[in-house]
Amino acid sequence: MFKTAAKWIALALLTVLVIGGGLAAHEWYAKKPLFFRVFVDREMVKMAFDSPETLTSLGFLESLGVKGHNARLDDDSPAKADEMLERVSDIRATIMEYDDASLNESDRLSKEIALYLLDFAEESKPYRYHNYPVNQLFGIQNGYPSFMEAQHQVQSVEDAENYLARLNAVALKFEQNLEGIKLRTDRGIIPPRFVIERVLTEMNDFVATPAQDNILYTSLQTKLDETAEVTAQQRTELLAEAERRIRDSVYPAYQMLIDYFAGLRDVAGDDDGFWHLPQGEEAYALALKLFTTTDYSADQIHQLGLQEVARIQAEILEILTTQGYQTDAGFTPAIEALAADPRFYYEDNDAGRAEILKDYQAILDEIAAGLDDAFNIRPQAGMEVVRIPEFKEKTAPGAYYQQPAIDGSRPGRFFANLYDIKATPSYSMRTLAYHEGIPGHHFQIALGMEQEGLPFFRRMSPFTAYVEGWALYSEQLAWELGFQDNPFDNVGRLQAELFRAVRLVVDTGIHHQRWTRQEAIDYMRANTGMALSDVTAEIERYIVMPGQATAYKVGMMKILELRSKAQQQLGEQFDLRDFHDVVLQNGAVPLSILERLVDDYIEQKQAS
Incomplete structure (x- = not known):
């Protein structure tokens, strides 16, 4: 099913781009396509195609021989983030142009969920910098090598060359992230000192590792070993180039972040909760x-x-x-x-x-x-x-x-x-x-x-x-x-x-009641x-x-509450399998919407 759906998505998109005329072109370029689902799917596809890393993770273009995106990394610049926020506002305005009466039940639910997300994005704009892009858990410094190891597939020389291109591309990606970190510093949004110390230890250990022992090298080595499409001579040349780029491109990018965070440590404090940040209570x-x-x-x-x-x-x-x-x-x-x-x-x-x-x-x-x-x-x-x-x-x-x-x-x-x-x-x-x-x-x-x-x-x-x-x-x-x-x-x-x-207890204790980390x-x-x-x-x-x-x-308590409600109101009509269908077949939804979906299921079951 995945492969069929993925090929349909990719082929449909490529058809639109190649044909450039008729209904397909209208649906792709129109501000408001005729069909609601076409619009929301189109916007998702546009966002995916604007993110090379997302395309790699989804993995649906490779089966069509389209691999150029695998040589690039995402644009993490603040300017790109500004552009995305503007796009969110435009998408919301277009969605509001679709009248509920013209939509089927599924599309009305999709519209409601989309607006929930978009409205929250609008509400969050004043707090867009209230986060720590480099931290010990999910920062760029560990997210990048994890992405390369887990997501970037290597089954040919072309794939390996794309891998090498991404080793060079990391310098720009780190520069863009540092630009955003500096904007946060200017606004007083600085991680607690222990976070800085954790990432400094992690990054210093990373660059102290000999290039041939680095995960970026060993991962490529393993992937090359597992494919028969690369000759022994090609493997040797590709690994030699990987070692050079890790040493000359990747490590200097990490050192740039190390130098900045070493200076930031001196101005960081020991308050751990969001309450200590400007507008921290509101952001929390x-x-x-x-x-x-x-x-x-x-x-x-x-x-x-x-x-x-x-x-x-x-x-x-x-x-x-x-x-x-x-x-x-x-x-x-x-x-x-x-x-x-x-x-x-x-x-x-x-x-x-x-x-x-x-x-x-x-x-x-x-x-x-x-x-x-x-x-x-x-x-x-x-x-x-x-x-x-x-x-x-x-x-x-x-x-x-x-x-x-x-x-x-x-x-x-x-x-x-x-x-x-x-x-x-x-x-x-x-x-x-x-x-x-x-x-x-x-x-x-x-x-x-x-x-x-x-x-x-x-x-x-x-x-x-x-x-x-x-x-x-x-x-x-x-x-x-x-x-x-x-x-x-x-x-x-x-x-x-x-x-x-x-x-x-502890999340609210840290960020609202001012508990310390200890x-x-x-x-x-x-x-x-x-x-x-x-x-x-x-x-x-x-x-x-x-x-x-x-x-x-x-979330658990709400699902249990809704199951109990269905059991009580349906009695012998209740079927656990049907309840799970209702919960799972609509995709992830806000809890308020999930409750309404279960209420509808109960009402329909009682009427049958």
Whole structure:
């Protein structure tokens, strides 16, 4: 399905560009095309074609022999960002010209979702610089090599030459990012000192690595080894050129950022929350609105978190008591005793880490074979478990999911962090696999991409409360379906939910209640029992991504609330598979819209 859809998209676009006449040309060039879906799809395609990195990630042009974009990187200049903001305003104005009465039901929903996104973009304009483009989690300094390693495919000499071109292009990309960072500095938007120290350590380690040991070199080397289209002589020449460009182009680009951040460290402070920035309180309130798709205040979210922490901890203690653990002294000693039990850990070596990856895959294969009673539809894209690249795993989260390529050339990937073996107790693995893989992110994201009846933007909508809420809901769903019948696996599930409840407390604590980084670390460590390395990475993530961590629990609770509502009102008519169809087949949506969709489903079911 992916390959067919991708070829249709590419061929349709190329046809429009080549023919240059008739209806096709009108629909491409008209300010307001005749059909609403044509307009929103056209704008998405235009944005994709304006982003070489997006085109590489989607991977749909390569099957047609179109590869020129793979030699370029995105334009990250502030001027380009200004241009994009103007385009957002123009798109919104055109969308408003489509009268609801002329649209079918699906297009009306698409219009509503598009306006939700565009209105938020307009509301966010005054706070466009309230972020840290270079940080320890997702900055350009680690995003660039990760992109080259994971996304840039090399199956020919041309592909390798495009890879080399991107090694040269990084200098301009870093200059553009630095221009934006300087604009933020002028506005008083400076990362906390610890963030600067983290990225300086990361970048200094990166440039201190011999070129032949750098991931940019070793990744190309591996890709060349895996293709028969490149001769031994060509391979030698290409790798020699890669070494030269890493040394002469890539490392100087990194050094430019190192020099700037070394100076910025001297003026940075130790206040970690957004509250310390100019208009920081307003920016944080907007971040909460973006990530939760609600109007919950920081105080509401904080109190909700405290209540959920108390409830979940009580459930965990009850299970541990039945399993013979001493719980009289309270939650922290009991959970620390569980965490210290050596029977739950793998060997701290390469063999142990390989076994973890193997067991993750077995967990996913098992649940994939047992979901017929819960799902009518499943994604066609496959998925695999891989390790987070070692060069960045020290500061990376415990796991993350990467969507499949739209043409089917790359499966969905569950990236597992194996840096600290103590952060992967066996009783937590099922829950993490269900969240990142099946039926969590992989089901929701891959299925969304495969819904050919939806506009492109709805197949990839960035509503975090929905996306992460579904993944957290999937953890509980797997337990309800019997895949965590071991009491310790259930403790792992509850610990994961507790983790998300704690996030409500610490995110709002840092950015609204003015907690320090250490206060947040202490609270999370005391109330989750997680490894200190994981806690530290998580808290530092919340500091550079305000509000995002609150989306998980808010989204999960809304999905559970809507399921309970449907069960109560439909009684014997309720079918879990149908409910999941409603949630998944419309793509990611704001929680308010999801509630209306479920209400419509209930009403239609009752009338049938």
